[in-house]
Amino acid sequence: MERTKAAENENIQILLEKAKEGDRLAFKTIITLYQQKVFLLAYSILRNREDAMDIVQETFMRLYQKLDAYEREKNFQAWLLQMTKNLCIDYYRKNYSKRRELESAKSIEELNLAAEDGPNNAASSDLRRIFSRCLEKLTDRQRMIFILKHYNGLQYQEIAQVLNISVGTVKSLHSKAVQNLKNLLSPHLGRES
Amino acid sequence: MSECRRIIENLVAFLCGELGEAEKEKISRHLKTCSLCGQELKRLQQTLQSADSLNPEMEKALASVNWEALSENIVKAVWQIEARPRRLPWRERFQAFAPKLKPAFAGLLLGVLVGALASYLVFRGNFPRENGGKKFFASSDFLDKVDLEIARRETLNYLEKSQYVLLEFAGADTREGKFGSSGLAAEQARELLEKKKFLNPQLEKAQMAKAKEICDQIELLFYELAQISESLTEQQRQEIQNLIEQKKLLLKIRLLKKELQESEA
Numbered sequence: 177m178e179r180t181k182a183a184e185n186e187n188i189q190i191l192l193e194k195a196k197e198g199d200r201l202a203f204k205t206i207i208t209l210y211q212q213k214v215f216l217l218a219y220s221i222l223r224n225r226e227d228a229m230d231i232v233q234e235t236f237m238r239l240y241q242k243l244d245a246y247e248r249e250k251n252f253q254a255w256l257l258q259m260t261k262n263l264c265i266d267y268y269r270k271n272y273s274k275r276r277e278l279e280s281a282k283s284i285e286e287l288n289l290a291a292e293d294g295p296n297n298a299a300s301s302d303l304r305r306i307f308s309r310c311l312e313k314l315t316d317r318q319r320m321i322f323i324l325k326h327y328n329g330l331q332y333q334e335i336a337q338v339l340n341i342s343v344g345t346v347k348s349l350h351s352k353a354v355q356n357l358k359n360l361l362s363p364h365l366g367r368e369s
Numbered sequence: 370m371s372e373c374r375r376i377i378e379n380l381v382a383f384l385c386g387e388l389g390e391a392e393k394e395k396i397s398r399h400l401k402t403c404s405l406c407g408q409e410l411k412r413l414q415q416t417l418q419s420a421d422s423l424n425p426e427m428e429k430a431l432a433s434v435n436w437e438a439l440s441e442n443i444v445k446a447v448w449q450i451e452a453r454p455r456r457l458p459w460r461e462r463f464q465a466f467a468p469k470l471k472p473a474f475a476g477l478l479l480g481v482l483v484g485a486l487a488s489y490l491v492f493r494g495n496f497p498r499e500n501g502g503k504k505f506f507a508s509s510d511f512l513d514k515v516d517l518e519i520a521r522r523e524t525l526n527y528l529e530k531s532q533y534v535l536l537e538f539a540g541a542d543t544r545e546g547k548f549g550s551s552g553l554a555a556e557q558a559r560e561l562l563e564k565k566k567f568l569n570p571q572l573e574k575a576q577m578a579k580a581k582e583i584c585d586q587i588e589l590l591f592y593e594l595a596q597i598s599e600s601l602t603e604q605q606r607q608e609i610q611n612l613i614e615q616k617k618l619l620l621k622i623r624l625l626k627k628e629l630q631e632s633e634a
Contacts, residue, residue: 198451200444207440212431220423225430229439236443237450304422325385326420327427332387351381358416 188252196243207236210253213328214260220323221264222272223308231267235260254337257328261320261338303364310360318353325350372399376406380413520575523568524584525629531561531587532622535613538594538606558591565591580629583621590618 188209194202211232218231238259246255311319317339324335332346339346376399382388383396400407507515534557565588572581590612613619 200448203447204440204444207443208436211436211440211443215431215434216427219427219430225433228430229434232439233443233446237447240447240451303419304426307419307422322420326417327423332382347382347387350385351378354381354413354416357420358412361416361419362412 185252189248192243192246192252195240203240206239210256211236213253214256217257217260217323217328218264220327221261221320222268227267227271231260231263234263238263251334251337254334257324257330257338258340265316306364307357307361310357313360314353314356318349318356321346321350322353322357373403373406376400376403377409380406380410384410384413384417516571517575520568520571520577521629521632523571524577524580525626527561527564527568527584528587528622528626528629530557530564531591532619532626534558534561535587535590535619535622538609538613555595558594561591562588562595580625583618583625586616586618587622590616 188206191202191206195206214232214235215228218228218235219225222228222231235256239256242259246252311322314322320339321335324330324338325332330338332343332350335346335350336343376396379388379392379396383393388396400410534554538554565584568584569581572584590609593612594609
């Protein structure tokens with residue numbers, strides 16, 4: 177596993193060097209390799225396909241501008257996702273703060289009641305909506321760690337690199353995030369079971 | 370109980386496969402015996418499963434994107450920006466611009482030089498000259514002062530030389546043969562007579578009457594001295610000494626010198 181990662185890192189270094197020299201194909205290969213991961217992170221945070229695509233484009237354009245700033249010893253994926261996360265946060269603050277305020281006015285209880293009264297085939301869709309709302313109730317750092325762990329499939333070590341915090345902090349915050357989600361979801365999960 | 374607390378703290382990491390083998394083994398053993406921790410594990414598992422409810426949505430979103438087109442668009446956008454002339458920081462811009470400016474600077478310099486030369490050639494005879502082209506201007510008052518100062522200095526010089534000659538002569542002895550035999554006194558007297566000729570107009574112009582009177586007396590004496598032949602007799606020497614003493618020439622010279630020195634402009 178470690179050997180595969182090292183080889184992957186070596187390959188990406190070669191591609192980065194070529195892209196730095198202006199190799200268009202090398203840069204396109206980098207995009208192809210990482211665009212879905214970047215999209216997933218952006219989509220998990222923003223929950224909007226178009227916005228996530230904008231973030232993908234913005235991330236790779238920024239990557240090209242910052243190719244000279246990349247240090248070989250850094251984990252490229254973590255560095256790239258860190259850039260994506262920062263762009264998402266900026267984007268979120270600019271465009272989502274108002275919407276979030278309005279949506280937060282609706283409580284999870286309202287959604288639970290709606291789920292109770294609705295038809296059975298809508299149950300999964302309601303669970304998704306409830307879970308989304310619960311996710312938004314988490315603190316920014318807890319939500320980010322949860323997303324990186326569950327939707328981007330990153331290890332604690334990689335999350336620590338993306339967020340620039342210690343592995344211990346990641347572990348503790350992730351545990352708190354799951355505990356909080358459990359508490360927020362408990363009425364609904366009780367009914368489900 | 371404290372063991373349960375520690376286990377619960379690590380349950381999420383346990384479920385996500387983030388623990389080492391030893392820790393995993395320890396938790397597994399504990400879960401077999403502790404029903405409370407087992408229930409907590411179940412609840413956490415349910416929570417994590419509910420997180421999967423977002424997966425279909427994400428998969429749908431992932432599937433809806435044309436990745437090939439997106440990557441191509443990004444590359445195009447990046448290369449379009451690259452193709453645009455980059456706006457350099459001001460320092461780099463200045464450095465980069467400098468060579469471009471060189472021909473412009475050279476042209477400007479050449480233009481200035483040609484213009485200056487043409488102006489000189491066209492206007493060299495027509496420039497108005499102030500005060501009839503005189504290069505030096507001074508007020509008449511200042512010029513009078515200068516004349517007076519020159520006359521004063523010339524007179525002082527004349528008096529000093531005369532005093533020296535007269536002092537030598539007054540104290541000389543024919544036996545020493547200093548003046549009598551060499552005729553040096555006559556030669557010096559002639560020199561001073563020549564100098565007096567140039568001094569006269571200056572003294573008149575500066576209206577230094579007193580100085581002129583004394584200088585005239587000295588001139589008279591030197592005139593006589595110059596007439597004397599090279600072999601000066603004791604009697605002639607005595608006569609001249611008497612004349613110097615009678616007219617108190619040395620005293621007058623000293624007084625006049627003092628007066629002139631004090632009146633320095």
